[in-house]
Amino acid sequence: xxxxxxxxxxxxxxxxxxxxxxxxxxxxxxxxxxxxxxxxxxxxxxxxxxxxxxxxxxxxxxxxxxxxxxxxxxxxxxxxxxxxxxxxxxxxxxxxxxxxxxxxxxxxxxxxxxxxxxxxxxxxxxxxxxxxxxxxxxxxxxxxxxxxxxxxxxxxxxxxxxxxxxxxxxxxxxxxxxxxxxxxxxxxxxxxxxxxxxxxxxxxxxxxxxxxxxxxxxxxxxxxxxxxxxxxxxxxxxxxxxxxxxxxxxxxxxxxxxxxxxxxxxxxxxxxxxxxxxxxxxxxxxxxxxxxxxxxxxxxxxxxxxxxxxxxxxxxxxxxxxx
Ligand code: PEP
Ligand code: MG
Numbered sequence: 001x002x003x004x005x006x007x008x009x010x011x012x013x014x015x016x017x018x019x020x021x022x023x024x025x026x027x028x029x030x031x032x033x034x035x036x037x038x039x040x041x042x043x044x045x046x047x048x049x050x051x052x053x054x055x056x057x058x059x060x061x062x063x064x065x066x067x068x069x070x071x072x073x074x075x076x077x078x079x080x081x082x083x084x085x086x087x088x089x090x091x092x093x094x095x096x097x098x099x100x101x102x103x104x105x106x107x108x109x110x111x112x113x114x115x116x117x118x119x120x121x122x123x124x125x126x127x128x129x130x131x132x133x134x135x136x137x138x139x140x141x142x143x144x145x146x147x148x149x150x151x152x153x154x155x156x157x158x159x160x161x162x163x164x165x166x167x168x169x170x171x172x173x174x175x176x177x178x179x180x181x182x183x184x185x186x187x188x189x190x191x192x193x194x195x196x197x198x199x200x201x202x203x204x205x206x207x208x209x210x211x212x213x214x215x216x217x218x219x220x221x222x223x224x225x226x227x228x229x230x231x232x233x234x235x236x237x238x239x240x241x242x243x244x245x246x247x248x249x250x251x252x253x254x255x256x257x258x259x260x261x262x263x264x265x266x267x268x269x270x271x272x273x274x275x276x277x278x279x280x281x282x283x284x285x286x287x288x289x290x291x292x293x294x295x296x297x298x299x300x301x302x303x304x305x306x307x308x309x310x311x312x313x314x315x316x317x318x319x320x321x322x323x
Pocket of ligand 1: 046048087183203204205206207208254255256
C-alpha cells in the first residue's frame with residue numbers, strides 16, 4: 001500500500017470533478033520539514049512554535065528565533081508556511097516563567113492572552129518572524145482568539161513591529177498573511193465578522209471540540225464527549241468556512257480531525273481549502289480526495305449537518321463511501 005501511495009507524492013489534491021484543495025503538514029520544528037516534503041505536503045499548515053520555548057531554559061532570543069524560522073521557510077522551498085505564535089499555558093509550561101495559579105488553566109491565562117499582556121515576549125517573536133519572512137512564503141496566525149478586539153490588537157502589534165523594522169532598514173516581506181486560529185466557539189460563531197480583519201483562518205478542532213462540548217481534552221473520564229463528528233461541531237466548522245468565504249478568505253484546519261479519513265469527505269464538502277495533518281497522513285488523505293466528487297460531498301456535508309448524533313454522521317459517511 002505504501003508504494004501505491006508514493007506515486008501520489010507529486011500529484012495535486014484534486015477531486016474527480018476538478019475541485020482542488022491543499023494538503024499540508026503540522027510541524028514542531030525544522031526536524032519535521034523533510035517528512036512533510038517526502039510525504040508530498042504542499043505546505044506547512046501549522047508550525048507549533050511553543051517547542052522553541054519549551055526546549056529552552058530561557059525565552060529564545062530574537063536571533064535564535066530568526067534562525068529557526070528562516071531554516072523552516074528555506075527548507076519548505078517557497079511553499080506556504082503557517083507559523084502559530086506562542087501557544088503556551090494550559091498544560092504547557094516553561095521552567096523560566098511563572099504562570100498564575102488558576103482553577104482552570106485551559107480557560108485561563110494562555111496563548112494570545114499572555115502575549116497581549118507580555119508584549120515584549122510577543123514583539124520579540126514577531127520581529128524574528130518579520131525578519132525571516134523574506135526567506136519564503138510566511139503566514140502568521142494567533143492562537144486562542146476569542147474576540148475581534150484581541151485579533152485587532154495582535155494585528156496592530158504586528159504592524160508596529162513591521163514598521164519598526166522597516167524604519168531600521170531591515171527587509172520585511174510585503175506579502176505576509178496574518179490570520180488566526182478558530183478554536184474557541186465564540187470565534188466560530190462570529191467568523192463573518194472576524195473575516196473582515198483576518199487574512200485566513202485555521203480551525204483548531206482539538207480545542208474547538210473541547211470548548212464546544214465543555215469536556216477536557218485530556219480527561220479520560222469524559223473522553224466520550226470528544227466528538228469530531230458531532231453535528232454541533234460540524235455546524236461551527238461550516239459557519240467558519242461560510243464566514244471566511246463571504247469575505248474571500250481561505251480556511252484551513254490543523255486539528256487532528258483534518259487527517260481523519262472519514263472527516264475528509266465532510267470537510268471537503270463544506271468547502272475547506274487547506275487540510276493540515278501529521279506528515280504520515282498526507283498521502284492517504286490525497287488518495288481519499290482524489291477518489292471523491294466535490295459535488296457529491298457537498299450533498300453529503302449538508303446531510304451530515306442535519307443529523308442528530310455523531311454516530312449517525314459517521315454512519316452516513318461510511319454508507320456514502322460504500323463501507
Ligand atoms: C487545536 O487546538 O486543534 C490545535 C491544532 O492546536 P493544539 O493541539 O496545539 O492546541
Ligand atoms: Mg489549540
